[in-house]
Amino acid sequence: MRKVKNSIKKMMTLCLAAIMTLAMATTAFAADRIKTGNLTVNVNEGNTLKGQTIKVYKLFDLSVSDTHYAYTVNADYKNAIATALGLSKEATSEQLYNKLAEYKENPSGIQKFANDFTAAALKAGTAETGTSKKLGEVTEYKFENLDYGYYLVYQTGTKEIQSSLVSVDDVDVTVNLKGQAPSIDKTANATTVEIGQVVTYTIKGTIPDTTGYDKYTYKIHDTLTEGLDFVKDAVGTAQEGTSYNVSVKIGEGQAETKAATLSGENNRIMTLDLSEWIRNNQNSKGQEFTVTYYAKVNADAVVQTNNSAHLEYGNDPDNITTTTPDVVTTPTYPVQIHKLIKDQQNSYLAGAIFRLYRSEEDANNNQNAIAVTGSNGTYTVDPEQVGDNKMYDMESIGDGTTVGTGMNLKLNGLAEGSYWLVETQAPDGYNKLTAPVKITITKSDTTNVNDWTIKQNDGVVDDKIIDIENTTGTLLPETGGMGTVIFTVIAVVMILGIAVSFVISRRKRA
Structure with a gap:
């Protein structure tokens, strides 16, 4: 009996060992069959993933053996795949695979499948295999330890659906995104401006x-x-109130009026909410649209005059993405004058009166001078150039600090271009200029708007302050007065005196 029991124990021990060996072998086999890899997703050039979410859907499972690949459809997405491929929901895994394989030489066809599947999955609320969550200012994201498979990669919030397809069949795999995040591009119809000018912004x-x-x-x-x-x-009609109308159109279509809201100091902040308009125009998704509006340059304009636009977008009210501001600079320039005595650089002559013209012909004929406002050496271009009681004269003052360091006359608010400066009246005791002075303003050709240049009669003025010298002199000879008569009389008297003295001297000796 004891021998039987011992035999049974030995048999059970052997069976248990065999079971454990088989289990370990099965686990090792499964581990060898189910492999994982990392998928790095790169954003397309010139973009970031800020505010975006990357989702992946494993459409097919994949087993790999050397150069042999076996794809099996993921049951969770089978119906959606079949619909996107135009097949019945009863299609087999092999039929689905074969249909996709037909697109190997048809990039537009495979892209359409990817986009159609994505759209259907989003509408149905189909759960993704993996997600990155909302990303920051990065250009790539890595999904780690994904099971081998055929994946669709979707970037949320892009201008249009442009999903990517990739097989994770190695330790590290990379895919490049095609989608672009929403953005705006702002331009102006002028690169430099004059005070009073209306700028069209697009x-x-x-x-x-x-x-x-x-x-x-x-x-x-x-x-x-x-x-x-x-x-x-475009003619500069003044805006009243905070409701501000702008023009919006899609492509070359008919423009429509949308109401924006103005806020901030002097209503210089505009907010245009196109959220509902975007949703109502999904039949035009992916198409370009244009917003047009206007702004007038006022007397506070300077070289750095600019405005900036940015976009706020997203599908989650609690996680809205804000784009980097797109800045448009429309500088306006000054003419700065140092009126001085010739050869006395530290002098500042008061009382010289000037006018500025846009053409040499106007300067020579004293017509169409630029209207100005201001006093005490500081002037700006009048925003309204036409009208009664306009002022054209600008007068220099007697020091080099009130207007600005090293100058005693300044006119602000000119656009790039050529101008002619005429001295219409010189200070008392000085000679005025006999010809107009040509002044040429050239905008910066770098990103630094302060790199603009100014020329005086074609010579570059390094410090941007134009020296205008006046000369003075002694009185010139006159006619009709005493002239040389007095000297003649004196000479005659002296000669007579000498003659009388000579005669008296001769008589005494006689």
Whole structure:
């Protein structure tokens, strides 16, 4: 009996050992079959992933043996894959694979499948295999330890759906995104401006794809500097109130009026909420749209006059993405004058009166002078050049600090171009200029707006202060007065005196 029991124990021990060996072998086999890899997702050139979310969907499982690959459809996405491929939901895994394989030489076909699957998944609320969550200012994201498979990669919030497809079949795999995040581009119809000029601003954007989003925010913000004011139209009609109309159109279509809101100091901040308009125009997603509006240059304009626009967008009200501001600079320039006595650099002559003209012909004929406002050596271009009681004369003062260091006359608010300065009246005791002085202003050709230049009669003025010298002299000879008569009389008297003295002397000797 004891022998039987011992035999049974030995058999059970052997069976248990065999079971453990088989289990270990099965685990090792499974581990060898189910492999994982890392997937690095790179944003396309010139963009970042700020505010974006990357989602991946494993469409097919993949097993690899040397150069042999076996794909099996993921049951979670089978119906959506079949629909996107135009096949029935009863299609087998092999049929789905074969249909996709047909797109190997058809890039547009495979891209359409990827986009159609994405749109269907978003509308249906289909769960993704993995997600990056909302990203910061990065250009790549790595999904780690993904099971081998055929993955669709989707970037949220792009201008249009542009999903990517990639097989994770190695330790490290990379895919480059195709989508672009929403952005805006702002331009002006002038690169330099004059006070009183109306500038037309244009913002271009692309209608983003909001497929699958219950909510979507799309707001354009524009902030003007002190040298600009929003106006209603291209002729400069003054804006009243905080409701501000702008023009919006898609492509070359019909423009429509949308109401923006003005706020901030002197209503120089504009907010244009296009959220509902974007959702209502999804049939035009991916197309360019244009926003047009106007601003007038005022007397506070300077060389650094600019305004900046940025976009606020996103499908999550609590996690809205703000783009980097797009700054448009429309500088205006001064003419700075040092009126001095010739050969006395530290002198400042008061009382010289000047006018500025836009052409040499006007300067020579004293017509169409630039109207100005101001006094005490400091003047600005009059925003309204036409009208009664306009002022054209600018008068220098007697020191080099009140107007600005090293100058005693300044006119602000000129655009790039050539001008002619005429001295219409010289200070008492000095000779005025006999010909107009040509002044040429050239905008900066670098990103630094302060690199502008000014020339005086074609010579560059390094310190940007134009020296205007006056000369003085002694009185010239006159006619009709005493002239030389007095000297003749004196000479005659002296000669007579000498003659009389000579005669008296001769008589005494006789």
